[in-house]
Amino acid sequence: xxxxxxxxxxxxxxLGVLALGLLGMIGAAVLHKFAHLGLAPTLLxxxxxxICVVWGLNPFLFRRLPLGGASLLLFSAAVFGVLFxxxxxxxxxxxPFLLDSAGRFVGLxxxxxxxxxxxxxxxxxxxxxxxxxxxxxxxxxxxxFAFLGVAGIxxxxxxxxxxMAQVLxxxxxxxxxxxFAIMLTKQIGEDPKLTNAHLGLPVGAGxxxxxxxxxxxxxxxxxxxxxxxxxxxxxxxxxxxxxLTDYLLPFEVASVVLLAALVGAVIIxxxxxxETSDTVLQ
Amino acid sequence: MTSIGxxxxxxxxxxxxxxxxxxxxxxxxxxxxxxxxxLILNAANVxxxxxxxxxxxxxxxxxxxxxxxxxxxxAAEAAIGLAIVLAIYQTFHTIDVEETDLxxx
Numbered sequence: 370x371x372x373x374x375x376x377x378x379x380x381x382x383x384l385g386v387l388a389l390g391l392l393g394m395i396g397a398a399v400l401h402k403f404a405h406l407g408l409a410p411t412l413l414x415x416x417x418x419x420i421c422v423v424w425g426l427n428p429f430l431f432r433r434l435p436l437g438g439a440s441l442l443l444f445s446a447a448v449f450g451v452l453f454x455x456x457x458x459x460x461x462x463x464x465p466f467l468l469d470s471a472g473r474f475v476g477l478x479x480x481x482x483x484x485x486x487x488x489x490x491x492x493x494x495x496x497x498x499x500x501x502x503x504x505x506x507x508x509x510x511x512x513x514f515a516f517l518g519v520a521g522i523x524x525x526x527x528x529x530x531x532x533m534a535q536v537l538x539x540x541x542x543x544x545x546x547x548x549f550a551i552m553l554t555k556q557i558g559e560d561p562k563l564t565n566a567h568l569g570l571p572v573g574a575g576x577x578x579x580x581x582x583x584x585x586x587x588x589x590x591x592x593x594x595x596x597x598x599x600x601x602x603x604x605x606x607x608x609x610x611x612x613l614t615d616y617l618l619p620f621e622v623a624s625v626v627l628l629a630a631l632v633g634a635v636i637i638x639x640x641x642x643x644e645t646s647d648t649v650l651q
Numbered sequence: 652m653t654s655i656g657x658x659x660x661x662x663x664x665x666x667x668x669x670x671x672x673x674x675x676x677x678x679x680x681x682x683x684x685x686x687x688x689x690l691i692l693n694a695a696n697v698x699x700x701x702x703x704x705x706x707x708x709x710x711x712x713x714x715x716x717x718x719x720x721x722x723x724x725x726a727a728e729a730a731i732g733l734a735i736v737l738a739i740y741q742t743f744h745t746i747d748v749e750e751t752d753l754x755x756x
Contacts, residue, residue, distance in 0.1 A: 485655045489663045496670035496690050505680055512686050515667070519693045522663060523718075525655075526704040531696070531718045538722050543689060543729045550682050550733040554740040573677035577669040584665030588658045595657055595705050607712050608719070616716055623723045630727035638734035640741065 387425025393418030412453075419452065420445040485525055492518025500577075501570075509547055516540050527601040530608050660701035668694035681736045681746040685729065692725045 397414035400406040423445045491514055498511025516539040523532035612620045667690055674687030696718045703714025736746055743751050 479654070482655050485659065489659070492663060493666045493670070496667050499686050499690060500670045500674045500677075505683060508683055508686060512689065515690060515693065519667070519697060522660065522697055523700055526660065526700045528700045528704070528715050528718070531700060531715055531722070534719060534722050535696075538726050539689070539693075542726060546729055546733055547682060547686060550685075550736055553737060554682065554746050570677055573673040576676060577673045580669040580672060581662075581665050584668070585662050588661035588665060593657050593706060596707070596709065599704055600709050604712060604715060607710070608715060611712050611716050612719075619720060623720060626727055627723065630730050634730040634734040637731070638737045 383425045383427070385425075386421050390418045390421030390423075390425055393421060415453075416445070416449050419449045423448055485522075488518050488521035488525065490518075491515075492522060494518075500573075505551055509544065509551060512547070513540060513544055516544065527599065527604070529603060530605045657701060657705040660697060660705075664694045664697040664701065666694075667691075667697065679747050679749050681739065681748055681751075682733070684748065685732045685736070688728065688732070689725060692721055692728075696721050 394415055397406070397411050397418060400414075401408070401411040420441065424441060493515075495511045495513070495515030495518055499508045499515060502508045502511055516535060520532045520535040520540075523529075523535060671687045671690030671694060674690060675684050676687075678684050678687065699714040699718045699721070703712065703718075707714060739751055740746050745751070
């Protein structure tokens with residue numbers, strides 16, 4: 370057997386004793402639970418296991434206190450007392466209370482409500498990240514979560530086709546376009562404060578609070594004429610029929626607008642090739 | 652019976668709109684401003700679809716049709732806006748909107 374470094378050997382011994390102590394703690398609890406070991410022997414076993422754990426942990430935690438002999442036993446007793454109190458508190462007092470209140474809370478919350486709150490949180494957190502992030506790349510990634518959250522809200526509102534269009538066009542198109550623009554206009558690794566600086570952030574936050582307050586007050590207090598029954602049917606076919614009958618002219622105009630945007634974007638963004646009259650003449 | 656109603660969705664739309672407006676007002680990066688515009692358009696879409704679901708007569712899809720048009724125009728706006736940003740970058744070598752003040756006297 371090769372000679373081990375004595376320091377390493379000491380560490381290994383400590384680790385072994387630590388594992389033994391942890392096993393002893395769990396084993397004593399299992400014996401008490403399933404083999405009907407008495408309370409006093411169980412506590413004694415746990416105390417020895419805690420001594421093993423404290424001794425094993427000594428070089429790693431506790432800043433290498435000179436624990437040995439009586440001080441080790443006393444310190445272990447203190448740790449044991451604290452652990453016993455925590456376990457007693459969790460098992461007898463806090464645990465049942467928490468379980469009981471959690472059961473009541475789950476009874477109050479509907480799954481649909483929970484889904485709405487999660488999706489709304491994703492959307493609003495993404496928007497807040499877009500508004501307040503220091504780095505433009507992080508803003509773009511937050512915008513991804515805002516778009517996905519809005520798509521989830523569309524699904525909750527029974528609008529399957531707009532949700533699909535949202536994912537395909539915004540996440541798949543607009544966001545990629547924005548990331549390309551960031552990549553083409555900024556050296557990655559610049560100071561993010563320079564790339565995404567704010568201007569009058571307190572004023573902006575105040576503006577946001579006033580806007581949210583006003584719009585929320587209006588949304589809650591206005592007497593909306595809500596229809597009693599809302600339908601959740603697939604809408605793609607009805608949307609297609611609406612586009613080709615009632616909204617035919619806007620539909621065609623939209624296609625022309627898209628074509629014009631395509632051509633215009635190419636013309637604006639391309640590098641201008643300057644040709645002087647001489648080169649043209651030649 | 653679920654307790655989620657029309658005001659919940661309107662409040663989400665209001666929050667998205669306000670945060671988008673803050674982005675537009677406070678950002679100095681032109682790409683960041685475009686992100687804010689996208690957020691505002693999304694907020695409008697949430698309101699369109701929420702009203703279509705809760706207020707419109709069953710079988711009416713006007714709100715969803717308008718949301719599709721808004722998505723189309725947002726895509727066109729993003730393409731043109733980012734092309735303008737690239738052109739500004741080629742001219743000024745920065746996209747800080749505070750420094751691109753050629754027309755300001």
